[in-house]
Amino acid sequence: MSMLLGLFLAPLLAGLIHRVKAFFAGRQGRPLLQLYWDLARLVRKHMVLSRTTTPVFLLGPALSLVSLLACLTLIPLGGPALLRFPGDILLFLGLLALVRFATVLAAMDTGSSFEGMGASREVAIGALAEPGIFLSLAVLVVQTRALSLSGIWARSGPELWSRAGLVMVLVGIAMFLLLLAENSRIPVDDPNTHLELTMIHEVMVLDHSGPALAVIEYASALKLWIGSLLLSSLVFPLHSGSAWLDLLGGVGVVFLVALAVGLVESTSARLSMLRVPQFVGLSSALSLLALFLVIR
Amino acid sequence: MTGTIDFLLVSMILANLWVLGSSRLPSCIRAVAFQGVALGLLPFALYPGHITWDLVMLALVSITLKAVVFPHLLKRALLEARVDPQVEPFVGHGISVVVGVASLALSVALFRRHPLPIVPPSDLLMPVAVSTLLVGLFMLIARRKALTQALGYLVFENGIQAFGLGVLQHAPLMVELGILLDIFFAVFVMGITLFHIRRAFATLDTLEMAELRG
Numbered sequence: 149m150s151m152l153l154g155l156f157l158a159p160l161l162a163g164l165i166h167r168v169k170a171f172f173a174g175r176q177g178r179p180l181l182q183l184y185w186d187l188a189r190l191v192r193k194h195m196v197l198s199r200t201t202t203p204v205f206l207l208g209p210a211l212s213l214v215s216l217l218a219c220l221t222l223i224p225l226g227g228p229a230l231l232r233f234p235g236d237i238l239l240f241l242g243l244l245a246l247v248r249f250a251t252v253l254a255a256m257d258t259g260s261s262f263e264g265m266g267a268s269r270e271v272a273i274g275a276l277a278e279p280g281i282f283l284s285l286a287v288l289v290v291q292t293r294a295l296s297l298s299g300i301w302a303r304s305g306p307e308l309w310s311r312a313g314l315v316m317v318l319v320g321i322a323m324f325l326l327l328l329a330e331n332s333r334i335p336v337d338d339p340n341t342h343l344e345l346t347m348i349h350e351v352m353v354l355d356h357s358g359p360a361l362a363v364i365e366y367a368s369a370l371k372l373w374i375g376s377l378l379l380s381s382l383v384f385p386l387h388s389g390s391a392w393l394d395l396l397g398g399v400g401v402v403f404l405v406a407l408a409v410g411l412v413e414s415t416s417a418r419l420s421m422l423r424v425p426q427f428v429g430l431s432s433a434l435s436l437l438a439l440f441l442v443i444r
Numbered sequence: 445m446t447g448t449i450d451f452l453l454v455s456m457i458l459a460n461l462w463v464l465g466s467s468r469l470p471s472c473i474r475a476v477a478f479q480g481v482a483l484g485l486l487p488f489a490l491y492p493g494h495i496t497w498d499l500v501m502l503a504l505v506s507i508t509l510k511a512v513v514f515p516h517l518l519k520r521a522l523l524e525a526r527v528d529p530q531v532e533p534f535v536g537h538g539i540s541v542v543v544g545v546a547s548l549a550l551s552v553a554l555f556r557r558h559p560l561p562i563v564p565p566s567d568l569l570m571p572v573a574v575s576t577l578l579v580g581l582f583m584l585i586a587r588r589k590a591l592t593q594a595l596g597y598l599v600f601e602n603g604i605q606a607f608g609l610g611v612l613q614h615a616p617l618m619v620e621l622g623i624l625l626d627i628f629f630a631v632f633v634m635g636i637t638l639f640h641i642r643r644a645f646a647t648l649d650t651l652e653m654a655e656l657r658g
Contacts, residue, residue, distance in 0.1 A: 314447065314450050425538055426537055426538050429541060430465070433542075433544075436545050437548070441454070
C-alpha cells in the first residue's frame with residue numbers, strides 16, 4: 149500500500165517544489181501535476197538513438213528505475229516495509245549506488261565529452277556523499293540497536309527524540325544536506341539549468357529522449373521520494389497506534405521535506421563547483437559528530 | 445541537564461568546524477563569538493547547584509567580551525586596515541574541517557585511554573576542550589592572515605577556559621577576571637597592531653613579514 153502510494157505520489161513532489169519556488173519568485177508557477185503530463189507526453193514519443201550507443205545506453209535508465217523500485221520495497225512508511233531483514237540497510241545503500249552507476253554508465257556510453265564531464269562530477273560528489281549516508285545511518289543503527297530500516301523505524305520516534313534529541317537533530321540536518329546533494333537540488337546542482345558547463349545530473353541524461361527520458365524523470369522523482377521518506381520514516385516517524393494515521397503522517401512529513409527543499413532552493417544560490425565538496429563533506433562531519441555523541 | 449550540556453558542547457564543536465570551514469573573515473569572527481557565548485553559558489549547565497552572583501557576573505562579563513567587544517574590535521581592525529575578507533589558508537577548508545573532526549577523535553581517544561584522576565561533570569567536556577585547543581593551535585599555523593591568527597588565539601583561549609571548567613569547579617573570581625582582562629588587552633593590542641602592520645607592510649600576509657622595518 150505504502151509502496152503504491154510512493155509510485156503514484158512521487159512526481160507530485162517535484163511539482164510541489166516548483167510551486168514553492170514559483171511562489172517565492174512571485175510567479176503563478178506550473179501546475180502541480182505537470183510532471184505527470186510530461187511523463188505521459190514523453191512515453192508517447194519516439195526515441196532517438198545515436199549510432200555510437202550500445203544497449204548499455206538503454207540499460208542505464210531501466211536499471212536505475214528497477215533499483216529504485218527495489219529500494220522502495222525496503223523502506224518503511226506508516227508500517228514495516230514489504231521486505232525486511234537484518235542488514236537490509238547495506239542492500240538499500242548498495243541499490244542507491246547502483247542507480248548512480250547505471251546513470252553514469254549510460255552517460256559514458258554516448259561518448260559525448262559533456263556527458264563524460266557530468267559523469268565524473270556525479271561520481272566525485274557521490275564518493276563524498278556516501279560516507280555521510282553510511283555514518284548517519286550508522287548513528288541511527290547504534291542508537292536504536294536495530295539493523296534493518298524497518299527496525300529503526302519501529303524504535304525511532306518521540307521517545308528517542310527526548311532521549312537523544314541533539315543526536316537526532318544532527319542526523320536530520322546531515323540527511324537533509326545529503327538529500328539536496330543526492331537529488332541534484334540547488335546548493336549542489338540546479339535541476340533547471342541547461343548550461344552544459346554547470347550541469348551535473350541533467351548533463352548525463354542529455355542524449356536520452358522519449359520513453360527513456362520519461363523513465364529517467366520518473367526515476368529521479370522516485371529518488372527524491374525515497375530520500376524524503378528516509379527522513380520521514382527514520383528520523384521523524386509517528387507511532388500513533390493507527391496504521392492509517394501513521395501513513396498519513398509519514399506522507400505529510402515527506403511533503404514537508406519537499407517544502408523545505410523548495411524553501412532552500414528559493415533562498416540560496418548555487419555553490420560554485422569548488423565549494424560543493426565542502427558542502428557535502430559538512431554532512432559527513434555532522435554525522436561523525438553525532439556518532440561521537442552516541443558511542444562516547 | 446545532560447541535554448543542555450551536550451547542546452552547548454556540540455555548539456562549541458560546530459563553532460570550531462565553522463571557523464575552520466569558513467572562507468570569509470567576518471563569518472570566522474561570528475563563529476568565534478558564537479563559541480564564546482556557548483562557553484559563557486556552560487558553567488550554569490555544568491554546575492547547576494552552584495550558581496552564585498559572582499559566577500553570573502563573570503559569565504556576563506565573559507559573554508559581553510567574547511560576543512560583543514572582541515568581534516567589534518576585530519571587525520574594526522578588518523575595516524580600518526582594509527583587509528581583503530578572504531581567509532587564505534595554507535591548508536584548504538575541506539581538509540581543515542577534517543582536521544577539526546580528527547582532533548575531536550584524537551581527544552576522545554586520549555581521554556578514554558588516560559582518564560583524569562578527577563571526574564569531570566560531563567565525559568564530553570574534556571575532549572571538546574582539548575579539541576578546541578588543538579583547533580586554535582591549528583588556526584595559528586594553517587592560516588596566512590594576521591587576523592586569523594588572532595582568531596586562532598581566541599579559540600585556543602576558549603579551549604583553555606573550557607578545560608579549566610572541568611578541572612576546577614570554581615576558579616577564584618580574581619583569577620578569572622584577571623585572565624579576561626588579559627585577553628581583552630591582547631585583542632585590543634592585536635587590533636592596533638594589525639593596523640600598524642598593515643601600514644608598515646601594506647599587507648597582513650604573515651609570509652611577507654620576513655624582515656624588520658623601522
